[in-house]
Each structure stands twice: as C-alpha cells, then as structure tokens.
Amino acid sequence: MSTSPRLAAVRRDWGHDESGCTILHIDMDAFFASCEIARHPELKGRPVIIGTGTRSVVSAASYEARPFGVNSAMPTATARRLCPNGVFLPVDMAYYRSISRRVFDVFGQVTDRVERVSVDEGYMDVSAALRQWDSPTAIGAWIRAEVERRFGLTCSVGVASNKLIAKLASTNAKPNGMLLVPMARQAEFVQLLPVRSIPGIGPASARRLEQWGVTTVAQLARVDERRLTQITGSAAQAHRMFLAARGIDERKVVPYTPEKSIGSEHTFDTDTADAGTVTGLLLRCCDTVASTLRRRGLMARTITVKLRFTDLAYATKSMTLDRPTRTAGVMYPHSVRILERMLDMPEGSAVHGATLPRPIRLAGVSASGLCDASAPMQATFDDIMAEADGGGTPQRLGRAERALDSIREKFGDGSVRLGLRSS
Numbered sequence: 001m002s003t004s005p006r007l008a009a010v011r012r013d014w015g016h017d018e019s020g021c022t023i024l025h026i027d028m029d030a031f032f033a034s035c036e037i038a039r040h041p042e043l044k045g046r047p048v049i050i051g052t053g054t055r056s057v058v059s060a061a062s063y064e065a066r067p068f069g070v071n072s073a074m075p076t077a078t079a080r081r082l083c084p085n086g087v088f089l090p091v092d093m094a095y096y097r098s099i100s101r102r103v104f105d106v107f108g109q110v111t112d113r114v115e116r117v118s119v120d121e122g123y124m125d126v127s128a129a130l131r132q133w134d135s136p137t138a139i140g141a142w143i144r145a146e147v148e149r150r151f152g153l154t155c156s157v158g159v160a161s162n163k164l165i166a167k168l169a170s171t172n173a174k175p176n177g178m179l180l181v182p183m184a185r186q187a188e189f190v191q192l193l194p195v196r197s198i199p200g201i202g203p204a205s206a207r208r209l210e211q212w213g214v215t216t217v218a219q220l221a222r223v224d225e226r227r228l229t230q231i232t233g234s235a236a237q238a239h240r241m242f243l244a245a246r247g248i249d250e251r252k253v254v255p256y257t258p259e260k261s262i263g264s265e266h267t268f269d270t271d272t273a274d275a276g277t278v279t280g281l282l283l284r285c286c287d288t289v290a291s292t293l294r295r296r297g298l299m300a301r302t303i304t305v306k307l308r309f310t311d312l313a314y315a316t317k318s319m320t321l322d323r324p325t326r327t328a329g330v331m332y333p334h335s336v337r338i339l340e341r342m343l344d345m346p347e348g349s350a351v352h353g354a355t356l357p358r359p360i361r362l363a364g365v366s367a368s369g370l371c372d373a374s375a376p377m378q379a380t381f382d383d384i385m386a387e388a389d390g391g392g393t394p395q396r397l398g399r400a401e402r403a404l405d406s407i408r409e410k411f412g413d414g415s416v417r418l419g420l421r422s423s
Contacts, residue, residue, distance in 0.1 A: 007172065007192060007193060009192055010168075010172045010179075010189060010192050010193065011172045011173065011177070011179065014179075014180060014181050014182060014185050014189060015180075015182045015184075015185060016180070016182075017182040017183070017184065018135050018136050018137060018159070018180060018182070019182075019183065020161045020183045021136050021159050021160050021161050021180060021181070021182065021183065022125060022126050022127040022130070022136055022161070023123060023124070023125060023126075023159070023160055023161060023162055023163055023165075023166045023253065024123065024124040024126060024136060024139065024140055024143075024157055024158065024159055024166060025121065025122075025123050025124075025157070025158040025160075025163065025166035025167045025169065025170040026107065026121065026122055026123075026124065026140075026143060026155050026156075026157050026170065027120065027121040027155060027156050027157075027158075027167075027170045027171065027174070028103070028120040028121065028147075028153060028154075028155045029063070029153070029154045029155060029156060029174060029175040029176055030060055030061065030062050030063055030175070031060060031096065031100075031119065031120035031153070032050040032059055032060035032091065032096055032120075033048045033049070033050055033060045033061055033062040033065075034062070034153050034154065035092075035095060035096050035099050035153070036048055036050065036089050036092075037062065037152075038151060038152040038153055039095075041152075043087055045064060046062070046064060046086075046087050047061070047062060047064040047065035047068060047070070047083050047085070047086040047087065048061070048062040048064070048065065048086070048087045048089065049061045049062075049065050049070055049076075049079050049083065049086045049087065049088050049089070050088075050089055050090075050091055051076040051079065051088065051090075051091065052076060052088050052089065052090045053076060053267070053269060054076070054077060054269055055075075055076075055077075055267050055268075055269065055361075056075075056076045056267060057072075057073050057074060057075055057076060058070060058071065058072050058073065058074045058075075058076055058079050059072060059091050060072060061079070061086075063175055065079075065083055065086055068082045068083035068086070069082045069083075070082055070083050070086070076088065096119055096120075097119055099151060099153075100119045100120065102150070102151065103147055103151065103153070103155075104116060104122060106143060106146050106147055106150065107122065107124055107143065110124065110126060110129050110133070110139055110142075110143070111124055111125065111126055111128060111129040112255060113125035113126070113127075113128065113253055113255050114253075114255055115253045115254050115255060121170075123163055123166065123167075123253045124139075124253065125252075125253035126139050136159045136180075137159055137178065137180055140157035140159055140178050141178065143155070143157065144157060144176070144178065154175060154176040155176070156170045156171075156173040156174045156175060156176060156177050156178065156179075157170055157173065157177075157178040157179075158170030158171070158172075158173060158178075158179055158181070159178065159179070159180040159181070160180070160181045160183075160186060161183045161186065162186075162247075162248065162249035162250075162251070163249050163251050163253065164190070164198075164199070164244055164247070164248075164249035164251075165181050165186045165189065165190065165247055165249065166181075167199065168181075168189070168190060168193065168197060169181050169189075171197075186247030186248075187221075187246050187247040188247075189247065190217050190244065190245070190246075190247045191216070191217045191218040191221055191245070191247075192217070192218070193216070193217050194215060194216055194217070195209055195214060195215060195216060195217055195219075195220055197217065198217065198220075198241070198244045198245075200237070200240060200244075201241070205232060205237070208231050208232065209231060212227075212231055214231075217244075217245050220241060220244075220245040221245035221246060223245075224242075225238055225239060225242040226238075228241050228242055259296075259298070259370055260368060260370070261304075261366045261367060261368040261370070262289050262292050262293060262296075262298070262300070262366065262367050262368075262370070263285075263289060263304075263306075263364055263365065263366030263367070264284075264285040264288040264289050264292075264364055264365060264366075265285065265306060265362060265363065265364020265365070265366075266281055266284075266285070266362065266363065266364065267308075267361060267362045268281075268360065268361060268362065268363075271310050271359040271360065271361050272356075272359060272360055273355050273356040273357075273358065273359045273360070274355070274356070275349070275350045275351070275352075275353055275354050275355065275356055276353055278339065278350070278356060278360050278363050279336055279339070279350050279351055281363050282305070282332065282335045282336060282339065282363060282365055283328070283332050285335075285363070285364055285365040286328040286331040286332040286335055286365050287328045289328070289331065289365055289366065289367050290325075290326055290327055290328035290331060290367075291328075293326035293367060293370075293373070294326050294373070297372065297373045298326065298370045298371065298372065298373055299324035299325060299326045299370070299371050299372075299373045300324055300325065300326065300331075300367030300368060300369055300370055300371075301320055301321050301323070301324040301325075301368075301369035301370075301371070302318050302319070302320045302321070302367065302368045302369040303318065303319050303321065303331055303334050303335055303338065303365065303366075303367060304316055304317070304318040304319075304338075304365070304366045304367075304368065305317055305318075305335050305338040305339055305342065305363070305364070305365055306362070306363065306364040306365070306366065307339075307342060307360055307362065307363055308360070308361045308362035308363075309358055309359065309360065309361060310358075310359050310361055312361070315342055317338050317341060317342045318338070318368075319334050319337070319338050320369065321334065324369070324371055326373060331365065331367065335365050336350050336351055339363075343356055343357050343358060344357070345357070
C-alpha cells in the first residue's frame with residue numbers, strides 16, 4: 001500500500017512517444033486487501049483493513065477504507081476508531097506470497113529481466129521483448145488485463161526510460177491505471193512533484209531541505225550539487241538528488257537479488273515476562289522460518305533472535321551454526337539459548353518456566369547466511385550414531401517437518417503446528 005504523494009496534475013496524457021521507454025514499474029493495488037477480496041468476493045465494495053490485534057498496525061487497506069483516513073503503518077486501534085464498520089482481517093503472508101509468485105510468473109512470460117522489489121511491486125526491462133511486442137505500453141496493458149483475468153486483482157503500471165520515473169508514474173496512475181512519461185518530458189514530469197515523492201528522501205532529509213527553502217522537486221533542481229552535499233552531508237546522496245531532480249536515474253534493472261534473510265516476528269497483546277509464552281512464540285517463528293526456507297529451496301547458517309521491550313528498545317543477538325539447516329527442530333533450541341544469553345539467564349532456565357528478567361513486547365527469529373539446499377552435506381559421526389539409536393537427527397526432523405508442509409499445503413497453514421519436547 002503506497003502512501004507516496006500523488007498529484008492529479010501529473011496523471012494526464014504526457015504524449016505517446018515510447019522511444020527509449022523500456023522500463024516498466026508494476027505496483028499491485030492495495031495488494032493484501034485485494035487478495036482477501038479476491039478470495040472473499042462478498043467483501044467487494046466494503047472497507048477492508050488488514051491488521052488485527054490491539055497493538056498491531058495496518059498492513060494494507062482497500063480503497064474503500066481510504067476516505068476514512070486509514071493508511072498503512074497506522075495503529076489498528078486508530079483505524080478502528082476512524083472506520084468502525086471496516087472489515088478487519090489478520091495478515092496471511094503465506095497466502096499473499098503465493099499469489100505474488102504467480103503474479104510475477106506472468107511478468108516472466110514477457111521477459112526474464114524482472115526485478116522483484118517486494119511482494120507487491122517490481123520492475124521490468126522490456127527492451128529485448130520488443131521484438132515480439134508492439135510497444136512497452138502494449139506489454140503494460142497485457143499485464144494489467146492478464147493479472148485481473150487470472151487473479152481478480154488490479155495493478156498500476158508506469159512506463160518510462162528509467163526506474164525512478166517509471167515508479168513515480170505507476171504511483172500516480174493508481175489505482176488500476178497506466179501512465180507513460182516520454183523521455184523528453186521526464187524532467188518536466190518529476191519537477192511537478194514534492195521532494196518527498198523522490199524515493200530515498202525521507203522525513204529527515206525533507207526537513208533539512210525545507211530549512212533551505214526546498215519543498216518541491218522544481219526547487220531542488222535549482223540547487224547545485226555542491227550545495228546539496230552541504231545540506232545532506234553526503235556527496236553520494238547529493239548526486240542522487242541532483243540527478244533525480246532532472247528525471248535521471250542510472251540504476252539498472254537487476255533480475256535477481258539473493259535474499260539475505262528470512263524472518264518471522266510477532267507483537268504480544270500485552271507485555272509478558274512469562275518464559276513459556278515467549279519460547280512458545282519463538283517455536284512458532286522457527287516453524288514459519290523453516291517452512292519458508294524449505295519452500296524456497298534454501299538453508300541458513302545463522303540464527304538471530306530479536307526482542308523489543310516495554311520501553312520500545314530493540315535488541316538482537318545471533319548465533320552461527322556449524323552447518324546450515326532448514327529445520328525448526330534445529331533452530332528452536334538455538335533460539336532459546338540466544339534468548340537466555342540476551343537476558344543473562346542460566347542455560348536451560350527459559351524452557352523450564354523461569355520468569356524473564358524483563359517484560360517482552362515483541363519477539364522474533366530470522367535466518368541468514370542463506371545457501372542452496374541442493375548442495376550435498378555429509379552427515380556427522382554424531383548424526384550417524386543418533387540415527388542408529390532412533391534419535392532426532394536433522395535428517396529425521398527434516399522428514400517430519402516436510403510431512404507437516406504437505407499437510408499445510410493441502411489443508412491450510414493453520415491446520416497443524418509443530419510441537420517439540422523440551423530437553
């Protein structure tokens with residue numbers, strides 16, 4: 001759900017010269033909410049808000065919820081006050097990701113030059129595909145029609161000569177539109193926008209620019225690069241701003257960016273110092289992360305536990321394993337040990353019900369140091385002996401958890417949960 005500034009003045013016909021405009025930015029419209037409406041058609045036309053729980057935030061809202069002032073990242077409690085008749089649904093990330101993969105498969109039918117930015121947006125470089133297609137806008141029109149036909153979802157498309165202008169075009173084409181910005185008019189287009197429209201210019205940068213009287217991209221274009229370096233304190237950022245103010249973006253579409261980590265976290269309804277509650281959540285997070293690793297054909301070598309406390313302070317601590325894993329049964333004991341070390345607790349005390357020294361507001365687990373699961377890995381001597389004794393080796397645990405994956409695939413993610421004996 002994009003909250004970037006949009007202007008009616010830029011959502012207009014900028015001309016039809018498509019020469020050099022080989023970059024498309026595709027942005028799904030209110031993706032999470034739209035996915036829910038697609039599988040629950042009775043919700044069509046109603047304000048649908050994704051996010052439940054007294055202390056959660058809004059992940060997405062349908063366009064029917066926007067007039068009430070509901071936006072992403074807003075506390076769910078605030079959204080309920082603004083839109084008491086809204087339909088509030090929990091986040092179902094596994095479902096949204098499954099739809100996302102299928103949507104990106106549609107993009108892949110046009111070209112392999114697809115860069116996934118997030119679950120609901122991506123770039124395409126269609127220069128090579130133009131041998132088979134009439135024009136970039138023809139590709140954009142086909143994608144919009146095909147995504148709606150197959151999934152009942154709408155998307156907005158920006159067509160331009162570079163990633164910056166394509167993204168700004170798709171943002172201002174929302175919802176369910178397409179906007180072409182010819183190369184000759186990209187500076188004119190971008191200079192109609194406020195500086196906060198430029199990706200990478202956040203609240204802090206915008207405040208510094210405002211102190212120098214710069215609130216629009218047109219004003220930004222009148223500031224030389226040396227002065228921008230003085231304002232931002234960064235020559236690299238100043239150079240990016242200098243180019244962006246003229247509608248120039250030198251970045252290329254990168255078809256594949258390896259994932260750096262996979263994580264899962266949850267905010268408790270009330271802060272808790274109960275070790276069983278926190279370790280139970282860590283187990284569920286490990287189960288989610290391990291299942292995602294298996295689904296994506298990956299393994300992880302590093303486990304990180306994240307905690308957020310009552311005063312909103314964050315803490316993280318990591319542990320690198322002797323060899324990579326994709327099994328919750330391996331990850332969970334390590335995550336509990338990390339928790340104990342973070343809180344200076346004796347080893348084993350958390351799983352035996354000790355009260356935590358500090359209340360926890362949020363807990364989560366992430367896996368990094370990712371590698372391809374197809375790489376061969378030799379069993380250790382300890383594994384061989386444990387296998388002979390009928391013990392829980394990574395191989396045996398992995399088989400059991402893959403069986404859980406099969407059940408979930410057939411009956412849904414909530415159909416079965418992992419349970420482990422504490423040692």
